[in-house]
Amino acid sequence: MNILRINMSAETPEVKVEPLGDYEGLGGRALTSAIVSREVDPLCHPLGADNKLVIAPGLLGGTAAAMSGRISVGCKSPLTGGIKEANSGGQAGHALGRLGYAAIVLEGKPKRDDVYKIYINKDGVKIEKDNSLKMLPNYDLIERIKKEYGEKIACISIGPAGEMKMSAASVAVTDMELRPSRHAGRGGVGAVMGAKGVKVIILDDAVTTPRQPKNDEAFKDANKRFVAGLQKHPVTGQGLPAYGTNILTNIINEVGAYPTYNFKEGRFAGARKISGEVQAELEKQRGGNPTHGCHRGCVIRCSGIYHDKDGRYLTKQPEYETVWANGGNLGIDDIDKIAMLDFVYDNYGLDTIEMGVTLGVAMEAGLIKWGDADAAINLIHEVGKGTYLGRILGNGAAFTGKAFGVERVPVVKCQALPAYDPRAVQGIGVTYATSPMGADHTAGYSIALNVLKTGGFVDPLKPEGQVDLSRNLQIATAFIDSTGMCLFIAFALLDQPDTFQAFIDIVNAFYGWNMTDNDVVEYGKKVLNFEKDFNLRAGFTKQHDRLPRFFYKEPVTPHNVIFMVKDEELDQVFNW
């Protein structure tokens, strides 16, 4: 596997292919964080020539291992100012792996305002200026690309938001139906791709074959056991395929952790109307599909296809985070309007979480009324058009809060909080505060034990046990993110030790390694070390590992709790 470096500073961008070298043994998030940590000046301007955008499939990208097609996108984040790894499903991870690249590293910055398309196939790399693609929304862009390159491709692209270098801009990845509906959403990675002048990367893995394991028999056997374990577990084998992530709406609401009206309350009266159960039923009725994999090799199939009331494709099944941020968070209980917002975000290339929270701040500021879905959609069109108001909103919740003098801005390291109130689920509060990524729910998904009772139970309403919980999950997640496996395998891994063993056996069989449980922990710690080290050098201190003040002072209904984990305890999360 090689690293493909593309320097965008030259008039004709320069391509260099080199072996992994010192980066051998790293993949996915480990590789993006290692490269960013070692090669990017932590004091650089994120939109400048010294930042790098690293796109890396996981260690198992391009192999026949189930669940292994995720892709990592890393850089210095224009949103947080710290290190960022944003993760996406879709087809690009496997395509890049099969083409033999462990990573694409975009370096430098074009001198002029041109946009480029990068075409990669088995024969090499072709980079062309193509300003006719400027400002195309993602769906329109992919239609154009399909006409030129056919349909046996996978694309990584930015919409107008990334071209306008907005800090909420995402990087889109096409799925099996060649729709740009999977996104590396968080932290403004789309803005960095825009700053590098790259509009789209087209991956043509035709005539390639899956990467061959060192021990084929052992690999096949481990994969079989792994798949059986995923199919056996109620979450990965039944719940997620049937309802998708939006199954979380009702349970998070019932336990009083559903952030409502910009984190003012913990329960939303309209939650059931926008729940996963209702959404799945609607999809079936309208000819959509609630059971759909975002990449080939996924056996969980938590995604889905959402049709409008006329039975036409509207968007992929909106995720729980999207439905919350643009639903109950805003007092909106109309699932069709939320689905429309999801489509608009995907098209402009925006993080649905950051933008939903931004809209909440905008409602708090009185720009539009609580619950006014049409007004919310119009504000997002302002973002897509790049009006002055749009440019404020498109730079996220903190920026918008500052512009309109709002005090209640739910961000950590300037990144918007996701769909769980940290006062009612104290464990996720620890992750939000301490993750090097900023407020990030996937980085250490304590909800699994705080609410879902997967792998045990830690009382969500008490501060005890939350630091250990968050630490262990952050370490494990850093490893999983490096393998290219979808994080949702964790539900099965937490409950079924033999499925966890099968997962490690897959990695070991592929590479001829002998990783133990302890090696997995050390690997995860190594990734976090890269990230903590970068952030330290970028100027972050322990004071940045805190929640906004109002979480410590303002109790949230219905349980009337504040965040109670002490600062000294938060500082113990990375205690190795």
Next chain:
Amino acid sequence: MQVKVKLFGGLKSGNTFPINQEGDIIFEPQGDITLGQLIESLSLNKKPFIIVLNGIITNDLSVNLKNGDELSLFPPIAGGF
């Protein structure tokens, strides 16, 4: 005594109970009843895995229910075994 019961994630009761406007079961037990006994009498199609009583996740089926209690039940689809 009246207890409200909400079923989620495909859970269904095998018996008929009065329901309110939101589709919640209004359970009116004759005399004292524990959480475990109430769940039994619902004759659910799947065993509930996450039991939320008045917004609190609980594992204690022996607790006596009180008037006005709200029970939310989820099958293992939202959790583990």
